[in-house]
Amino acid sequence: MAGYANATGHDMCKLTSPSSPNYDPGGMLTSPKPSGKTLLDVQITPRHSIYVSSENTAEFIVDALFSDINGVPYTSGSSDILSISITTNGGSKHLASSHVTINTAGNVIVVDLTGLQARSQPYDIVLSGGPQQKSTAFTVRTELFYLPEKRTGSMVKIDNLNGGMLFANNVSDYQFEPLLPFGFYTDCSGYLNLSFANVEAYKNLGFNAINPVCAYTDGDLDFLFDEMDQINLLFQYDMRGSYQNLTLVADQIPLIKDHSSFLSYYTADEPDGWQYPLNSTQLAYNLITSMDKYHPVGLVLNCENYYFKEYTAGVDYIMEDAYPVGINATYSRPFDTPCNITYGDCGCDDCVGELQDVSHRLDDFFNYQTWLGQNQKPLWAVPQAFSGEGYWSRDPTPQEAWAMNLLAFNHRAKAIMAWTFPPSSALATAHSEMAKVFAVPPVSTFLLGGQPTAISVPKHPLLDAAYWKLGNQVLVSIVNPNHAVISQAISVPLSGKASGIQSQPWGSTAWKLSADGTGLVVGGLDALATSAVLVVM
Numbered sequence: 001m002a003g004y005a006n007a008t009g010h011d012m013c014k015l016t017s018p019s020s021p022n023y024d025p026g027g028m029l030t031s032p033k034p035s036g037k038t039l040l041d042v043q044i045t046p047r048h049s050i051y052v053s054s055e056n057t058a059e060f061i062v063d064a065l066f067s068d069i070n071g072v073p074y075t076s077g078s079s080d081i082l083s084i085s086i087t088t089n090g091g092s093k094h095l096a097s098s099h100v101t102i103n104t105a106g107n108v109i110v111v112d113l114t115g116l117q118a119r120s121q122p123y124d125i126v127l128s129g130g131p132q133q134k135s136t137a138f139t140v141r142t143e144l145f146y147l148p149e150k151r152t153g154s155m156v157k158i159d160n161l162n163g164g165m166l167f168a169n170n171v172s173d174y175q176f177e178p179l180l181p182f183g184f185y186t187d188c189s190g191y192l193n194l195s196f197a198n199v200e201a202y203k204n205l206g207f208n209a210i211n212p213v214c215a216y217t218d219g220d221l222d223f224l225f226d227e228m229d230q231i232n233l234l235f236q237y238d239m240r241g242s243y244q245n246l247t248l249v250a251d252q253i254p255l256i257k258d259h260s261s262f263l264s265y266y267t268a269d270e271p272d273g274w275q276y277p278l279n280s281t282q283l284a285y286n287l288i289t290s291m292d293k294y295h296p297v298g299l300v301l302n303c304e305n306y307y308f309k310e311y312t313a314g315v316d317y318i319m320e321d322a323y324p325v326g327i328n329a330t331y332s333r334p335f336d337t338p339c340n341i342t343y344g345d346c347g348c349d350d351c352v353g354e355l356q357d358v359s360h361r362l363d364d365f366f367n368y369q370t371w372l373g374q375n376q377k378p379l380w381a382v383p384q385a386f387s388g389e390g391y392w393s394r395d396p397t398p399q400e401a402w403a404m405n406l407l408a409f410n411h412r413a414k415a416i417m418a419w420t421f422p423p424s425s426a427l428a429t430a431h432s433e434m435a436k437v438f439a440v441p442p443v444s445t446f447l448l449g450g451q452p453t454a455i456s457v458p459k460h461p462l463l464d465a466a467y468w469k470l471g472n473q474v475l476v477s478i479v480n481p482n483h484a485v486i487s488q489a490i491s492v493p494l495s496g497k498a499s500g501i502q503s504q505p506w507g508s509t510a511w512k513l514s515a516d517g518t519g520l521v522v523g524g525l526d527a528l529a530t531s532a533v534l535v536v537m
Helices: 188-192 196-204 222-231 246-256 280-291 308-312 356-371 398-410 425-438 443-448
Strands: 039-046 057-067 081-088 093-101 104-112 123-131 138-144 154-158 165-169 177-179 182-186 209-212 234-238 262-269 297-301 317-320 379-381 413-421 453-455 464-470 473-479 490-493 500-506 519-522 530-536
Touching: 039 123, 039 138, 057 081, 057 093, 057 123, 081 104, 093 104, 154 262, 177 443, 182 188, 182 196, 182 425, 188 196, 196 222, 209 413, 222 234, 246 280, 262 280, 280 297, 280 308, 297 308, 308 356, 317 356, 317 413, 356 379, 356 398, 379 398, 398 413, 398 425, 398 464, 398 473, 398 530, 413 425, 425 443, 425 500, 443 464, 443 473
Parallel strands: 182 209, 182 413, 209 234, 234 262, 262 297, 297 317, 317 379, 379 413
Antiparallel strands: 039 057, 057 104, 081 093, 081 123, 123 138, 154 165, 165 177, 453 464, 464 473, 473 530, 490 519, 500 530
């Protein structure tokens, strides 16, 4: 799921056959043991995954955070400032000098690209420096891709600061524009291949992205992708059935890489659940990026914690597909076995059967990357829009679908690609209504313009709330993920004093500004209520 089951007795990351022993399958990440010392973790990464020859400047993100897990030993001194230098070409080309305050993240440093030649090979980038007035020095490295601009097909950047994407093609005159993909994995033989009218109908529902569940290995798809080019419906190309065969991968890349509606490569569909070779995603990634660096690569993980490091090494963004609605979280109906942390398959790995399983999975993936000392790769959500297969007794309701989507956004997801289209008419309408609000400005501008900041709601710990701030405006998102009405008064704290509510792009709850302007208030909340409120500070 994307596609789910494997009835061989090995599904997800655990044994499932009643005759199988119950043992730890391995592959689990655990939080590293604190070092007991103050460490300084300095990292540098390009703001964008690629830059092109029409751009004269690039940006680098520099983090210099204290940590008890990653970094080098640090002794405090008279200065809390780092002096840094950024160079390339073995140190012979100086790009920038700057200062960064210790224990800060997201410092953006602009460099001039006019002295570099656009090329397919990356530039090795070195950041060196140390605290002012101290001899301690450090060196960290990254790569900068500065490519020749394309004037055919499309180009896609990942924003490593805020986690979103920027897309350029003929429709935008090859100018990069922010993109929040919102759509579905979609059946080909039973829907997309039947008529161009179905492709148009999908786009008219407000969806700007799609993952057709078919590939050139299934037959000629020129007609389908040509249709998507015509209406600018952006597609994630699905290689689940062939990504482990590198010959087939190499054959497919020239067929898709110059389509104007081409968004990204989707290699592995739940490789952890199928227990594919641990290096399979990395091998496919290396080949794809050697032939096409203009489009990112993604995959979906099924397991909560099973060889995360190895499988995600071969992607630019990570998708989760926790499907919690209608499951028995403790007993497997298909396999007639219990489910626990080391055994069994209940349709949603290590889930409890609540909507918050979606947000917990996203938090887990964020934490794993932190433990590994990695720059954060963007996260996408694959919400449940189906039932059946022996695991899921019912479809999500529209209210549950909205809650799962908003929980995903509150916990750093930068795209929605639900499984699977066509769903029920009720779920098609529900996702359509949300796409028409969240995939376009002003809401998408906030979601792509920064990472969410969690809000703790006094006396209501189960409410899930977050905000994004741009200039003097704040977008506040509030979810009641529970199937119960809240009858008590609620006050959602704001990050400062607001002058008014500008609009409420989403939800029917009648939020008001508190008398002192420091919170959003309401007398109660319906079960599964979802809201997005735009506030002026």
